[in-house]
Amino acid sequence: MEHRYATGPDHVARADTAALRDQYLVPDLFVPGEIRLVHTHHDRMVLGGVVPDGRTLRLEAPADLRAGTFLERREAGVVNVGGPAVVVADGERYELPTHACLYLGRGVRDVTFADAADGDGAQLYLVSAPAHTAYPTTLVLPEDGTVRELGDQETSNRRTLRQYIHADGIRSCQVVMGMTTLHPGSMWNTMPAHTHDRRTECYLYVDVPQDARVLHLMGRPEETRHLVVADRQAVISPSWSVHTGVGTAAYSFVWAMAGENQAFDDMDAVPVTAMA
Numbered sequence: 001m002e003h004r005y006a007t008g009p010d011h012v013a014r015a016d017t018a019a020l021r022d023q024y025l026v027p028d029l030f031v032p033g034e035i036r037l038v039h040t041h042h043d044r045m046v047l048g049g050v051v052p053d054g055r056t057l058r059l060e061a062p063a064d065l066r067a068g069t070f071l072e073r074r075e076a077g078v079v080n081v082g083g084p085a086v087v088v089a090d091g092e093r094y095e096l097p098t099h100a101c102l103y104l105g106r107g108v109r110d111v112t113f114a115d116a117a118d119g120d121g122a123q124l125y126l127v128s129a130p131a132h133t134a135y136p137t138t139l140v141l142p143e144d145g146t147v148r149e150l151g152d153q154e155t156s157n158r159r160t161l162r163q164y165i166h167a168d169g170i171r172s173c174q175v176v177m178g179m180t181t182l183h184p185g186s187m188w189n190t191m192p193a194h195t196h197d198r199r200t201e202c203y204l205y206v207d208v209p210q211d212a213r214v215l216h217l218m219g220r221p222e223e224t225r226h227l228v229v230a231d232r233q234a235v236i237s238p239s240w241s242v243h244t245g246v247g248t249a250a251y252s253f254v255w256a257m258a259g260e261n262q263a264f265d266d267m268d269a270v271p272v273t274a275m276a
């Protein structure tokens with residue numbers, strides 16, 4: 001498992017492009033036949049990419065978690081960003097169509113991932129955080145999330161946000177997770193931007209056309225930097241960082257948070273005129 005230690009805003013002020021990308025961009029989570037894990041020490045979130053590619057892949061506890069099983073002290077949310085998938089958790093079988101979400105509660109011992117049928121091309125994105133208790137493992141189909149319509153065509157930020165794991169939906173200890181999809185012709189996500197000092201947030205950009213990129217803005221609102229992000233790449237946003245971006249084409253992203261609280265509206269909005 002790769003480790004990314006925690007950083008403060010001073011790091012951003014001094015970092016060049018390569019240093020920013022090394023610290024905050026996760027470029028290669030999805031590798032055929034593998035489970036890749038990256039541990040950010042910001043709120044101890046683990047990001048994972050799972051690409052079964054015809055095999056059945058088992059979630060093992062990396063040695064550096066010092067745990068008997070991956071979920072011994074953790075919970076995880078899994079969103080399918082590829083073709084139909086099957087996840088088996090302690091013998092219980094869950095079918096995940098594209099964009100479905102499975103919450104895995106603390107204490108689940110055995111988790112495997114596979115394509116639903118040969119050649120389906122399942123790709124599962126996993127986000128995990130420490131958990132103090134065991135909430136039930138639960139499947140959320142894409143249409144069952146809580147839907148919020150945000151933004152406006154006039155400002156190129158019309159988007160549909162679906163909350164899967166959250167305070168008024170599938171319960172969890174820390175992980176809050178959902179997906180946002182830009183409407184065709186809209187390019188801006190999360191604008192006006194915000195911070196939430198009580199939570200870390202990670203974005204996984206998906207459905208970005210191969211010849212398109214998302215210019216993701218990060219850093220303190222008054223000292224922003226950008227990362228140029230391609231399809232299926234993730235960005236770690238520490239509590240102090242804005243997380244917003246503009247695509248050169250429409251796209252979607254899976255957002256996930258962990259930290260002190262789960263209140264969606266606990267964010268400090270940043271007027272666009274206050275950004276620099």
Ligand SMILES: O=C[C@H](O)[C@@H](O)CC(=O)C(=O)O
Binds near residue numbers: 159161180190191
């Ligand atoms: O704290 C909330 C997160 O930044 C996202 O849920 C915001 C988002 O997906 C959007 O505005 O499109």
Ligand SMILES: [Zn+2]
Binds near residue numbers: 267
């Ligand atoms: Zn946020």
